[in-house]
Amino acid sequence: MNKELSSDFRENLKKLQAIDFAMMELTLYLDTHPDDSKAIEQYNEYSEKRKDLKQKVEEEYGPLMLKEKNNKENQWEWSQGPWPWQV
Amino acid sequence: MWTYEKKLQYPVKVSECNPKLAKYLIEQYGGADGELAAALRYLNQRYTIPDKVVGLLTDIGTEEFAHLEMIAAMVYKLTKDATPDQIKEAGLEGHYTNHGVSLFYHNTAGKPFEVQHIQSKGDPIADLYEDIAAEEKARATYQWIIDLSDDPDLNDSLAFLREREIVHSQRFREAVELLKDERDRQKIF
């Protein structure tokens, strides 16, 4: 079963993709620069910042990863589409 | 272990129904320098390389799976509603005969993915140089696909993937520097 996604969802998803991408870049950089404290600080800042965005995306779309709480009492959200490649 | 995150790394958009582009893109799915080969290569090398670069191989190897999913998304969008006539026009009839419109790990010439695409030498420098070469070859492949494609939205995603090869190559080059450094702690600045 698929749900209709709003344009807000697409906007928020893109913002989350952006922050997650910046964190990915910092991750690879820190893998070869493990003592750069400023980059670590930035990574931690983004880690905080992403929580809010992630919550907005998940409110509409359901959990992005397993082990998150299923918000609907009688509907398993994880296996609901659309899946990322269908969006 | 691995966990799946239910989103693409970068939004994939395709402007027109042109299944021919799927034929080119499949090179990066199951070809010698494709994303599958990259992911398997790096993740497999982790077990026999000094600890200080294991994190990098793990993280780049994992990112390659996100790229594999992006390529799959492009092929999926380009072929899901293609008619048999469009399939023929795109030169995909051989693929269609065997696989329908499902994806398969092979290259643009239809040669199935071979594990020989991945090397594993057990010598950290040899392995990292192979990784650097793999990134440059994947970068070149993206260039040739961009040359062949005139879909601006698709090329936007391909430009993203090409840039990732550059960043990965940079990090592997840095990994070589870390291993050349005698001191255990990195201190270069």
Add this chain to the structure above:
Amino acid sequence: MSGSKSYKPYVSPNDPCDPIKEKSYQTPPHLYMGLQKKDLEQYSPEEALKKGTLWPALFDSYKGFPRKTDGKESNR
């Protein structure tokens, strides 16, 4: 430094295709970077996603094979 380099290949009167007099290849910025320095200028996260990297110093644009037929110079 980074960007692309070009060279002029030999053209024989017996070449069957219209000669491409100048050929080029890419030399992206990471070839010149060495170990990345700390505190390099960054893109915003949104811009970084668009570019494919967080650091302008690592960004390389690829213009694509020059197209003659449709009058467009490049596809990006």
